[in-house]
Amino acid sequence: MAENIPPLAVIGGGNMAQAIVLGGLDAGTLDPSRVVVADRNEAKRELFRAAGVEAVATPGDAMSGLCAMERAAGEIGQVLLAIKPQSLDEVAPMLAGAWGDAERVVISLLAGVSGERAARALGVAARIVRAMPNTPARIRRGATGVVRTGSAKEGDTRAAVQLFAAVGEVLEVETETHLDVLGAVAGSxxxxxxxxxxxxxxxxxxxxxxxxxxxxxxxxxxxxxxxxxxxxxxxxxxxxxxxxxxxxxxxxxxxxxxxxxxxxxxxxxxxxxxxxxxxxxxx
Ligand SMILES: NC(=O)c1ccc[n+]([C@@H]2O[C@H](COP(=O)([O-])OP(=O)(O)OC[C@H]3O[C@@H](n4cnc5c(N)ncnc54)[C@H](OP(=O)(O)O)[C@@H]3O)[C@@H](O)[C@H]2O)c1
The missing domain is CATH 1.10.3730.10 (ProC C-terminal domain-like)
Known part of the structure; x- marks a missing residue:
């Protein structure tokens, strides 16, 4: 099962990223050697290292790690954006600087941030899938909404659905408005x-x-x-x-x-x- 999820760079190692990555490792849907996490707090990086996952301090280093995993796997990876919405404008240039030419799917957890706004901030070849998880994901009892946004292609939600299915129930919805409602009903x-x-x-x-x-x-x-x-x-x-x-x-x-x-x-x-x-x- 682990081979099915493309190499993954996780930007932000906070509560949600921990729940999703550690849950996915437990469930066997994630392969620790194909995940890199960026967080500026050493204590959070240690949590991931203890689970066998490479952890780096900056989003740029995570993108470099992702590029190396992509070369080893011969496959384009994905990015899980797990920072606060307020951090998007600070983090986007760091990702863009190390992005390269590849077109990648970005799974954005940013509450309230539209796919269009995320794509504009990133300014790279990113196909945005939005997801809205909740904290019971930590015990693999989460409820996560997933939606494909305008920049993404059919099938781009596949890895997100697999990722979140490992930590609970997944609800694929048709519109970003539905995802925003799910954020208020299930995220909160x-x-x-x-x-x-x-x-x-x-x-x-x-x-x-x-x-x-x-x-x-x-x-x-x-x-x-x-x-x-x-x-x-x-x-x-x-x-x-x-x-x-x-x-x-x-x-x-x-x-x-x-x-x-x-x-x-x-x-x-x-x-x-x-x-x-x-x-x-x-x-
Ligand atoms: N928590 C929920 O119940 C929930 C539910 C649905 C959706 N979401 C969404 O999930 C996302 C993540 O939420 P969360 O609660 O996991 O947030 P969080 O705990 O604040 O995690 C974000 C992590 O990223 C780090 N970070 C921020 N900027 C960075 C940078 N430039 N370089 C390196 N690391 C950086 C933060 O470090 P610092 O702490 O030092 O800033 C923090 O450790 C949010 O967008 C939120 O809207 C959360």
Missing amino acids: GPAYAFYLAEAMIDAGEGAGLPREVAERAVIATLAGAGELMARDSARDPGALRAAVTSRGGITLAAMTVLDAAGVKETIDAAVQAGIDRGRELGA
Whole structure:
């Protein structure tokens, strides 16, 4: 399987890059001798070296490493852009300076940054595929959206899909607008679950439970409920909720309060705010 993913230069060795690269190595979809990571922090480089991956300090050095791997493999490689959107204009010239003539696929994780904007900043022969992962990728339970942008060709999403399938579920979408929505729903999504957990733990403690009992109960409950939804036979959250909401019961009393407070409408507004912020950051 490892031979199928082209040689890969990963620009930025932060949380997302660690999840994707270390997850891909665990799953055997990535071959450590065909990956080079650039990060300016020695501690992060060490993490990758410990997994057998070459780690360098600058994006330019990663491109030189990629060119060497390409020559050895007789195959054009790809670039995974895993820096913050705000770093694009700083990093792009460093990549361009060592890019050479090859036309490569760039998998961009940059939230809110359109393919057109990324291609313009890079100014090299890059075919941009955008991907929007989330942090549960770290435990290979991620959800990653993937979209081909205007500069990419049919089939260019293949390596990205393989890469992210190693760390969870992959959702290929048709438009960049869909990817931006996925960023707000799934990229930020773990924070919604953590927010609910915090509120439930505080409420349990407020009603008299020792805090660590409330924490253990809520974490096990949300993890169990998530797993139940994830089972193929039981995916519909509405039906699962109805099944625990008996007429006149405790759960119905709670759900009535949530509905009266407009919690669903608030979540809708929160997702919209996330989409809007992504567009501001990527502009
Ligand atoms: N985290 C998420 O949940 C999530 C979800 C969906 C999408 N994304 C996207 O994934 C991307 C990466 O996110 P992240 O959370 O992994 O970011 P991160 O932790 O900040 O990782 C980026 C890494 O790149 C390094 N870096 C920046 N400029 C560099 C340069 N010129 N040379 C060498 N290294 C450089 C940074 O170093 P310094 O720390 O020293 O700056 C940092 O270690 C972002 O574009 C984000 O929008 C993240």
